Amino acid sequence: MSPESLKVAVYGLSTEGYKIASHISTKGIPVSIIDDSSGMAITLKPDIAKSYSSVTSFIQDETLLDFEPFDAAINNASFIFFTPRIRKSWPDAKNHIGSKFQDVIKHVNKDSSIIYAVPAGFGVNNENITLIERQTGLSIGKNIFYHYMPISSISSTLFEAIIGTTKSRVNSNLTRLLNGLYPDGTMKIVDIESAEYIYCIKILRHYGLMSPIFEICKFADHTFQSQIMESESLYEIYLDDLVVGLFDLNTILSSLAGISPLTLLVKGNIATVENYIKYLTEQIKIILKRFELKASKTKAIISWTFDPNEMRGDRLEIISRLESRLKDYVGDVERHDSIFDFYSSEKKLIVLSCSKSDFEKLNKNNPNSEIIIVKATPLLVQSGTRG
Numbered sequence: 001m002s003p004e005s006l007k008v009a010v011y012g013l014s015t016e017g018y019k020i021a022s023h024i025s026t027k028g029i030p031v032s033i034i035d036d037s038s039g040m041a042i043t044l045k046p047d048i049a050k051s052y053s054s055v056t057s058f059i060q061d062e063t064l065l066d067f068e069p070f071d072a073a074i075n076n077a078s079f080i081f082f083t084p085r086i087r088k089s090w091p092d093a094k095n096h097i098g099s100k101f102q103d104v105i106k107h108v109n110k111d112s113s114i115i116y117a118v119p120a121g122f123g124v125n126n127e128n129i130t131l132i133e134r135q136t137g138l139s140i141g142k143n144i145f146y147h148y149m150p151i152s153s154i155s156s157t158l159f160e161a162i163i164g165t166t167k168s169r170v171n172s173n174l175t176r177l178l179n180g181l182y183p184d185g186t187m188k189i190v191d192i193e194s195a196e197y198i199y200c201i202k203i204l205r206h207y208g209l210m211s212p213i214f215e216i217c218k219f220a221d222h223t224f225q226s227q228i229m230e231s232e233s234l235y236e237i238y239l240d241d242l243v244v245g246l247f248d249l250n251t252i253l254s255s256l257a258g259i260s261p262l263t264l265l266v267k268g269n270i271a272t273v274e275n276y277i278k279y280l281t282e283q284i285k286i287i288l289k290r291f292e293l294k295a296s297k298t299k300a301i302i303s304w305t306f307d308p309n310e311m312r313g314d315r316l317e318i319i320s321r322l323e324s325r326l327k328d329y330v331g332d333v334e335r336h337d338s339i340f341d342f343y344s345s346e347k348k349l350i351v352l353s354c355s356k357s358d359f360e361k362l363n364k365n366n367p368n369s370e371i372i373i374v375k376a377t378p379l380l381v382q383s384g385t386r387g
Contacts (some may be wrong), residue, residue, distance in 0.1 A: 006173055009077035011070075012036050014311040016117065016151045017083030018055035023181050025049040025278045032073035036084045036100060041073035042066065049136050055309045074107040079177060080155045081115045083151065087313040090250040105132050113145040114173060118311070119199060120150065121255025125164065125192045141166045147174065148192050151311065153244045154206050162185040164195025188264065203248045207269040210237055213278050217378035235249035239280070239376035240304065240315070240355035242273055247312040277318065280352070281325040283380050287350065288329060299347040300330040303335040303362055322352075338363075351374055 006029050010021040013035040018258055021033040025044045032041040033224055043066040052058040084103060088096040098116055108114060116128060125148045129140050138144040148164035161182045170189050178187070190198065214237075253266045288298065302322060306315045319335060326333045332347060337358065349371045353359040359375055375381045 003228070004032075006079070006177070008032070008079045008177065009034060009041065009073045010083060011074070011100070012080045012081075012083035012085055012311065013042075013055060013059065013309070014083050014085045015055050015307050015312045017081065017310075018058060020081050020083065021179065022049035022052075022118075024177050025176070029177065032068065032070075032077070034070045034073060039070050040264065041068045041070045043068065043120065050247050054079050056307075059309070074104060075109055077109075079113045079115065079174060080104060081117055081149075082110060083311055084307065084309045085311060085313070086118070086346070087316070088315055093247070093250070094254055101128065102131070102135070103192070103270060105135050108132075108136060109143065110138060110143050110209045111145075113174060114145060115147045115149050115174070117149050117151045119152070119251050120148065120196065121204075121252045122196055122200070123176070123225045124257055125196065145171065146192075148195050150247075152199070152202065153310070153312065154202065154248075154273075162195045162198055163187065163189045163333050164192035165189065166192060199248075200252050203252065204265065204269070206245055210242065211269050211272040213237060214242060214272050216377045218275075218279055220379060232315075236356060237377055238353075238359070239276065239318075240306070240358075243314050246270070246273055246314040246318070273318075277322055277325065279328065280376060280380070281322070284326060284350065284374070285329045285353070287374070291348075291372070293332050293348050293350075297332040297347050298330050299332040299334065299349050300326050301349060301351045302326070302335045302354065303337065303351050304335065304357045305358050306355075319338070319354075322371060326352075348372070350374065366386070 008021070008024050008029055008031045010017045010033045013033060017033060021031045021044050025031040025046050025063070026049050028046060030050075032043045033044050034041045045066075048065065052061070064178075075114075082101060084097065084100045086093055088095060093305065105114070114132065115126065120128075130145055132138070132144065132146060133140060136144060139147050141316075146166060147170065148162075151163060163178075188198070213299065249266055249270050253263070253270065256263045256266065282302065287293075302319060304315070304319055308316065323335065324334050330350070351362065351371055351373045352364055353373055354376045359373075362373060373384065
């Protein structure tokens with residue numbers, strides 16, 4: 001297929017999907033990005049891609065854009081990227097993703113390439129390939145093509161992108177589309193099974209370094225804290241870092257059968273997230289008691305800035321659960337980013353800072369020394385005085 005005849009469809013109006021779509025559009029290649037909630041495709045022209053740096057600003061002016069049916073966009077595309085917004089919890093998320101993927105492959109054409117960008121567990125891509133061949137009657141590697149390109153929210157010192165393909169090589173046109181999206185030398189091309197292994201190792205390595213710290217620090221007393229003040233790593237890991245790969249852990253777990261050391265390892269990391277949410281809310285209860293604060297005269301603010309349009313919905317789910325648990329101890333609970341009116345309430349404020357960037361902005365902009373700020377880190381460092 002000549003580069004001039006290329007057309008691209010990106011299924012999923014997520015931040016990750018928009019990043020891919022806008023990058024390709026600025027190369028002058030026709031791109032349609034599909035809103036998976038409405039089922040409509042939006043034509044993304046180069047001038048539009050350059051005008052809107054994020055999917056959030058793009059969505060706000062969506063009424064001014066050109067639409068077409070999503071099935072037509074997929075049918076006409078030579079490359080289809082699968083980047084849906086996932087807003088279901090496990091195990092429902094698995095069926096949710098599968099349903100969206102089936103909607104896409106109903107309309108793919110011969111000689112097109114499907115790029116599956118959702119992180120997958122062991123064997124999931126083989127299941128996808130079987131589904132494609134059964135539903136289309138085409139043969140992967142011959143007259144339709146499949147690539148696995150899991151989009152990670154965890155940075156890596158080794159590579160930013162993994163591309164799994166059935167022949168351990170990538171179509172030159174796909175390479176052209178992706179060129180410049182990732183830094184030079186950070187894209188690793190392997191067979192699909194190896195891509196699954198490499199990506200899972202990347203996720204488990206992230207949690208292997210972090211989960212033990214969160215678990216051990218729950219037992220730490222003030223003596224321990226005073227003796228490790230120089231250990232910055234314990235103060236720089238936040239709830240946000242703990243949650244960032246939760247979807248990935250669940251997708252790995254859903255692909256494992258029976259009880260094995262790997263199953264127990266993945267379950268243990270997931271349990272660390274669950275246990276920390278419980279521990280965090282219990283510590284807020286202790287703070288209320290320590291400062292003799294009445295629940296009716298206290299407001300808890302969850303300070304956590306994140307992208308509501310990202311592909312994974314873990315942060316949205318966890319902040320909802322955290323808010324619900326906090327309401328067991330404090331009747332008035334609100335969500336904010338790191339910038340809010342510090343004097344808008346007559347109640348005593350307890351601010352739970354859930355990411356490093358939120359804490360830094362909060363610490364810089366907070367004019368009210370009477371606010372109790374709790375860093376959602378392994379040691380739950382607290383600042384502020386009683387008013």
